[in-house]
Amino acid sequence: MxxxxxxxxxxxxxxxxxxxxxxxxxxxxxxxxxxxxxxxxxxxxxxxxxxxxxxxxxxxxxxxxxxxxxxxxxxxxxxxxxxxxxxxxxxxxxxxxxxxxxHRQHIYLVENEKLQLAGKSGDFVSIIPLNEKIAVSIIGVEWELDKSEVTMGSTWTLRNRFASSSADIAIAGTALVVHRHS
Missing domain, CATH: 3.40.50.10240 (Thiamin pyrophosphokinase, catalytic domain)
Structure with a gap:
């Protein structure tokens, strides 16, 4: 088991x-x-x-x-x-x-809330919308976003890399957030 x-x-x-x-x-x-x-x-x-x-x-x-x-x-x-x-x-x-x-990743369900992820530079974070449209803000990563609209099915928010030891995420809507450890 x-x-x-x-x-x-x-x-x-x-x-x-x-x-x-x-x-x-x-x-x-x-x-x-x-x-x-x-x-x-x-x-x-x-x-x-x-x-x-x-x-x-x-x-x-x-x-x-x-x-x-x-x-x-x-x-x-x-x-x-x-x-x-x-x-x-x-x-x-x-x-x-x-x-x-x-052993390699954590997957969170985020609904209209903020999430702080602790990690290390080089870790990946992906955000997968579960609503038709969500708004994403994320800092502490290579490609930061500020209330950017992301539609369901878009791959725009996949495989963003941590630029530091943490990433701060805010989601308006519902999304899966995948934190893959490097």
Whole structure:
């Protein structure tokens, strides 16, 4: 299981476990497990997000959601789970963060808000609009923008490089922000 390789100990293990070796699950028999049938109306990722929110979590990190070996349909759906999570939060304005994480990148859902990313010179940041039009302001990168209109489908805001150790981003609208570590 992914959390083993990351040195994390889960509070809850949830899903249909169709791709998990049963001997691995036995190592975690002291941890609460919720098993679902393989044929269900939601992915394991969605079930995990809903369970976390029901337990009062306001900081959601999705691990394994952006695995490049994954099927494209799951990859896209997992990224849209960031939007679902924000929508299901009791008070999205006070939520600390919703993001998908892997060893090379963090992907954030940003909705009418500011985001400060800590990194290093040479890191990449991409902004992908999820609305027809968004306004983007970004400083601390090679190609700074000030309330620039970006349309959905445009590649204008892909692969901007950090010029320093941080990037400050403001989005009017909804976008995915990808921070890839160099």
């Amino acid at each position: 992914l959390f083993e390789s990351l040195g994390l100990k889960p509070d809850l293990i949830i899903g249909d476990f169709d791709s998990v070796d049963p001997t691995v699950l036995q190592k975690y028999n002291e941890i609460e497990m919720i098993r679902y049938p393989e044929r269900k109306d939601a992915t394991d990722g969605e079930l995990a997000i809903r369970a976390a929110l029901e337990r009062g979590c306001d900081d959601i990190e999705l691990y394994g959601a952006i695995d490049t070996r994954y099927e494209t349909d799951h990859l896209l759906a997992n990224l849209l789970l960031l939007k679902l999570a924000r929508g299901l939060m009791k008070d999205p304005a006070t939520a600390r963060s919703v993001r998908a994480v892997d």
